[in-house]
Amino acid sequence: MKAKSKFDKFYKYVYIKIVCYYAIDMLLRIKKFKYKGEPNTMDCIFCKIANKSIPSNLLYEDEKMAIFKDLNPEAPIHLLAIPKKHISSLAEITEENSDVISHIFAKISELKSFLEIENDFRIVCNCGENSGQTVMHLHFHILSGRKLKWPPG
Ligand code: 5GP
Ligand code: ZN
Numbered sequence: 249m250k251a252k253s254k255f256d257k258f259y260k261y262v263y264i265k266i267v268c269y270y271a272i273d274m275l276l277r278i279k280k281f282k283y284k285g286e287p288n289t290m291d292c293i294f295c296k297i298a299n300k301s302i303p304s305n306l307l308y309e310d311e312k313m314a315i316f317k318d319l320n321p322e323a324p325i326h327l328l329a330i331p332k333k334h335i336s337s338l339a340e341i342t343e344e345n346s347d348v349i350s351h352i353f354a355k356i357s358e359l360k361s362f363l364e365i366e367n368d369f370r371i372v373c374n375c376g377e378n379s380g381q382t383v384m385h386l387h388f389h390i391l392s393g394r395k396l397k398w399p400p401g
Contacts, residue, residue: 289334292334292383292384292385293383293385294328294330294383294385294387295334297314297330298314298330298332299332304316304317305317307327307362307363308355308359308362308363309332311332312331312332312333312351312352313329313330313332313348313351313352314329314330314332315327315328315329315355315356315359315363315390316330318389322391323391323392323394323396324392324393324394325363325364325365325369325390325391325392325393326390326391327363327389327390328387328388328389328390329352329355329387329388330386330387330388331349331386333345333348335385335386336384336385336386337375337376337381337384338373338375338386339375340386341386352388353371356371356388356390363390363392364392364393365390365392365393366392368392369390369391369392370389370390370391370392370396371388371389371390371391372389372391372400373386373388373389374389
């Protein structure tokens with residue numbers, strides 16, 4: 249009887265330790281997400297497109313960026329250019345991570361014939377919910393193939 253109670257205490261001790269470990273781990277994750285604004289890239293649709301865990305109509309990719317067709321095109325040509333590394337929006341651009349922006353723009357210009365946009369296109373970047381950003385992974389819309397209205401709404 250005494251031996252059994254010792255075992256019970258041991259298992260109780262192990263059980264409490266495991267519960268505490270997971271509770272602390274979860275609290276640390278919530279704190280990191282909430283205060284540092286770090287994205288949950290596991291849930292990000294464009295991260296999934298970038299790492300090919302979901303399919304897309306990919307036109308170009310390299311180690312830093314990808315260009316693919318928009319699922320719901322607003323123009324005859326409607327592409328999205330994204331950095332592969334998760335950046336939530338243009339508001340998160342800093343001196344440290346801004347090199348990917350020049351890379352994306354240089355590539356769009358270099359590939360303009362292949363992308364069939366030539367010298368007639370518009371780049372749109374919605375930043376924040378009020379501007380119309382629905383996917384919180386930085387992306388540049390490349391619109392072409394029709395006369396585009398100005399100003400945008
Ligand atoms: P936003 O409104 O954030 O500026 O633009 C998001 C764009 O992503 C929209 O034009 C929308 O059609 C497109 N989009 C959303 N989900 C997907 C997807 O799973 N695949 C592709 N190719 N485009 C998507
Ligand atoms: Zn992402």
